[in-house]
Amino acid sequence: MIRVVIADDHPLLREGLRRILSFEEGIEVVEEVGDGQGAINITRKIPFDVLLMDLNMPGVNGLDACRVIRREKPNIGILVLTVDDSDEKVFEVLQLGVAGYLLKDVDPKTLIxxxxxxxxGEPILSPAVTGKLLGQLAHPIPPKENYGLSARELDILNYVVRGASNKEIGGALYISEKTVKNHLSSIFRKLDVEDRTQAALKAVKLKLVDLN
Structure with missing residues (x-):
């Protein structure tokens, strides 16, 4: 059973999310809160798996709450669910290492x-957010500025930025998922990041990937 907490300052939206998730076998909404401090407090009180987090809330906002929760409870998967798709906010949130970033116009099936x-443990980015990442890719850097990444690792990083899963990457490159995971571990180490979302973000900032 996946235990979910909803953090949003709009009661009607919380109710709508609860109703959607109540029909899904294997998911249980265990608590709802209306602000960032409430989200922090509930993570300190009860065990759960996934936090649906709005960003724009009164008092302690979602962004500040994410910082605290990521530090205190790194095993909780934070799935940001917001209307804010500004470039600044997207990059700021992804740098925190949240598990996913979705916009509130997401359809119920995709949310589930x-x-x-x-x-x-798979990272989630909405198509709009992925597009923002790709939109930052203006020019590829010279090959010598690859931060020690091999050609195969750069290939894999290319697919990571596009949002491909390990299975999809393995199929495209004709290698096993285990090999993909091994390469990803090496990529994370060389880029000094903790997960694939941070790796994608850093690849975009460093212009390691050419998608032209």
Whole structure:
């Protein structure tokens, strides 16, 4: 059972999310809170798996709450669910290492699929957010500025930025998922990041990937 907490300052939206998730076998909404401090408090009180987090809330906002929760409870998967798709906010949130970033116009099926993916450790980005990442790619850097990444690792990083799963990367490059995971571990180490979302963000900032 995936235990979910909803953090949003709009009661009607919380109720709507609860109703959607109540029909999904294997997901249980265990608590709802209306601000960032409430989200922090609940993570200190009860065990759960996934936090659906709005960003724009009164008092302690979602961004500040994410910082605290990531530091205190790193095993909780934070899935940001917001209307804010500004470039500044997207990059600021992704740098915190949240599990996913979705916009509130997401359809119920995608939301449920995203919760399941976050639960098993897969990062989630909405198409709009992925587009913002790709939009930052202006020019590739010279090959010598590859931060020690091999050609195969750069290939894999290319797919990571595009939002491909390990299975999809393995199929495209004709290698096993285990090999993909091994390469990802090496990529994370060389880029000094903790997960694939941070790796994608850093790849974009350093212009390591050419998608032209």
């Amino acid at each position: 699929e995203s919760i399941h993916k976050v639960y098993i």
